[in-house]
Amino acid sequence: MGRKFLNIEENYEYMEKLIAEFPDQLQEALDIGRKAHIKSRKYIHEVLICGMGGSGVGAHFVKDFVSETAQVPILINKDYDIPDFADEHTLVLASSYSGNTEETLAAYTAAKKQNCSIIAISSGGELMADAQAAGFDTISLPAGYPAPRACLGFSLVAQLFALHKSGCVPNFFEEQIIDTLERIKLEQEDMRSKAEQIAQLMVDRLPVMYGANRTDATLLRWRQQLNENAKHLAWHQVFPEMNHNEIVGWKGDYSQLLVVALRHRDDPARHQLRMDLTREVFQHWAGGYMEVYSRGGSFLEKSLYLVHLGDWVSYYLAELKGENPDEVKVIDHLKEQLKKYD
Ligand code: F6R
Numbered sequence: 001m002g003r004k005f006l007n008i009e010e011n012y013e014y015m016e017k018l019i020a021e022f023p024d025q026l027q028e029a030l031d032i033g034r035k036a037h038i039k040s041r042k043y044i045h046e047v048l049i050c051g052m053g054g055s056g057v058g059a060h061f062v063k064d065f066v067s068e069t070a071q072v073p074i075l076i077n078k079d080y081d082i083p084d085f086a087d088e089h090t091l092v093l094a095s096s097y098s099g100n101t102e103e104t105l106a107a108y109t110a111a112k113k114q115n116c117s118i119i120a121i122s123s124g125g126e127l128m129a130d131a132q133a134a135g136f137d138t139i140s141l142p143a144g145y146p147a148p149r150a151c152l153g154f155s156l157v158a159q160l161f162a163l164h165k166s167g168c169v170p171n172f173f174e175e176q177i178i179d180t181l182e183r184i185k186l187e188q189e190d191m192r193s194k195a196e197q198i199a200q201l202m203v204d205r206l207p208v209m210y211g212a213n214r215t216d217a218t219l220l221r222w223r224q225q226l227n228e229n230a231k232h233l234a235w236h237q238v239f240p241e242m243n244h245n246e247i248v249g250w251k252g253d254y255s256q257l258l259v260v261a262l263r264h265r266d267d268p269a270r271h272q273l274r275m276d277l278t279r280e281v282f283q284h285w286a287g288g289y290m291e292v293y294s295r296g297g298s299f300l301e302k303s304l305y306l307v308h309l310g311d312w313v314s315y316y317l318a319e320l321k322g323e324n325p326d327e328v329k330v331i332d333h334l335k336e337q338l339k340k341y342d
């Protein structure tokens with residue numbers, strides 16, 4: 001589309017294409033998941049999902065999506081080590097798109113040492129090579145995607161299939177994912193223009209995003225996409241927790257902040273009431289306030305609708321700021337520096 005990015009030498013972009021192809025990615029992810037060979041396990045006491053950044057955020061959705069049907073607790077691990085209690089009764093999903101992320105590799109190595117039951121989800125790298133050599137179950141993601149954050153569809157669906165095929169959750173999700181991708185295909189143009197309007201309100205302000213407790217994963221995804229694609233700081237908090245601390249901080253001139261409430265029409269009644277009552281505080285002190293409602297049937301569909309909308313917001317915000325949504329040079333640089341200390 002020949003857009004100009006002010007901060008880079010290259011003048012190409014792939015993020016727009018990757019976001020636009022999200023419904024196709026979900027379809028491809030379903031095909032991959034259906035074909036995956038994962039053995040059923042009868043002895044699992046808990047699941048530990050290890051992954052960072054774009055390969056880690058899927059775990060937050062998985063945790064929320066399976067909360068009513070999971071036979072065992074789902075825990076999220078975003079560090080080099082894993083808890084001491086993890087043993088042969090712990091199912092570890094090691095999720096790294098590149099397969100070379102040091103925290104995930106270290107957690108995977110610890111899981112091996114502690115005799116955990118392991119499934120590796122990756123497009124290659126050290127993780128896939130080692131897991132295949134060790135005879136662990138694996139789910140191979142398509143290689144060659146330049147940005148793991150744009151592969152959320154792959155990692156999220158792979159994690160759901162890994163849990164289902166190993167016997168930890170029923171298959172509630174396939175139909176819901178199909179509904180989601182069909183809706184997004186139909187509504188994408190509309191979502192893009194809505195996202196562009198939201199992005200315009202964010203250019204000169206820092207977004208502070210709120211939602212009900214169960215919206216935490218979606219809020220986190222919005223924040224991470226605003227950070228990485230738009231090079232924009234943002235933060236989020238959930239109800240009811242924010243009513244017990246952060247609400248008190250809302251006093252003073254916060255005209256540089258834009259409050260964005262991500263809402264589902266069927267959020268728990270008490271959460272809705274709290275959000276409605278707190279609106280007055282935001283409207284008094286913040287530079288702007290807006291509510292964004294999800295669309296869809298299932299919670300999965302509604303959540304991924306908001307995810308897709310947020311991905312477009314981050315894309316348009318990058319464009320408005322003259323930033324290149326593709327590059328995360330500062331992360332690459334940091335990873336290079338870290339290598340010197342191996
Ligand atoms: C880059 C991105 C990052 C990576 C993270 C971990 O697009 O989203 O957050 O996901 O640095 O790398 P992987 O996903 O390869 O394990």
